[in-house]
Amino acid sequence: MIGTLYSERPTWLHRWAAGSKLLALSIFTTALFTLESPRALIPAAMGAIAVYVSLGRTGPTGRRPVVAALIAVVLLCGFHALLGQPWVGASSALRLLGATCLGVSLTLTTRFDELLRVLETLFEPLQRWGLASKRLPLMLALMIRFTEHFFVQWQKLDEAYRVRTGRAGGFRILAPLCIQMLQAAHRVADALEARLRP
């Protein structure tokens, strides 16, 4: 079963509404990417990092993306320092780290369905132009179900190949998997039509 990166451990940010958090994230990251002066950029990035740190122990799901961003930041700073432009490296590093910390904080403290509801509301005006925002939850549910289903299929095909040849299937099983997927799509479409057609 595919989980989400949401953390069940309650923090102060869990109490904020998903819409408010998304709005704050949009404003703050736009500011981070437009600020040029070190006097403004350093406190803004530090503020973003402080939000992440204030969530306390976030576990591996919260730590991993920040560690990955840190590695990228170190490499970037080193690269720009070698080119003799350390401030360019430092400012990119601050923006990246600040934005990543805010993004991770939002993901850790907001449920998948809450974010989805905000998006549905945001996309509602687009229905006039043919974007079926009401179908989004169904498509996401199908996607999650199919991911699990086809991962199991991949493993079964791999096992069958291994039994026949004594070797792992690797990319050889990608084509039969695609054929199974395309056939499944027809069956699912028929089932959806039978169930959802008004």
Next chain:
Amino acid sequence: MTSNYRSLSLISLFAALMGVLGLIPKIDLPLGVPITLQTLGVMLAGCLIGSRRGFQAMALFLLAVALGLPLLSGGRGGIGVFFAPSVGYLLAWPLGAFMTGWLMERLPRATPRQSAFSAAAASAIGGLLVVHACGVAGLVAVAKLSWTQAALGTLAFVPGDLIKCALCAVVVHTVARGLPGWEPGRKQA
């Protein structure tokens, strides 16, 4: 009406394929950009379900990632990944799938062999050129590299992606033979 449901299931299904390909471990390169099998999913989506649905499948996948599902390779996900240096590559996936599908719809595909050659060409342009062009633009914008530095940095991915183009052609060839009624890149299934 059936084609609407068929589109809906194909879009969800190819977004799911991206998730399955993400379960295969990634390799990290310097500058924080990972090599993943998911670009193969971009090529396959364009070649097998066409430009519009390919675009929508990739957009749906990225939406699921932004909402917090750990579907990118290495179990990454959440809105934070869209602030990394690799953001240009990620956002290029829908465009890459669209371009691959658009070309596939216009290139010859009367026989499985023709389909395979067309898939190789379409995925080289859509899945490789478009994705790398946007990736380079992302590196320039986010990591503040010069265009030359970013272009040189992205060259490390090209051999791997060329292999993925060949792999995509093999898959399209097998699908064209295994499902004779299926036309890769057809607008209406």
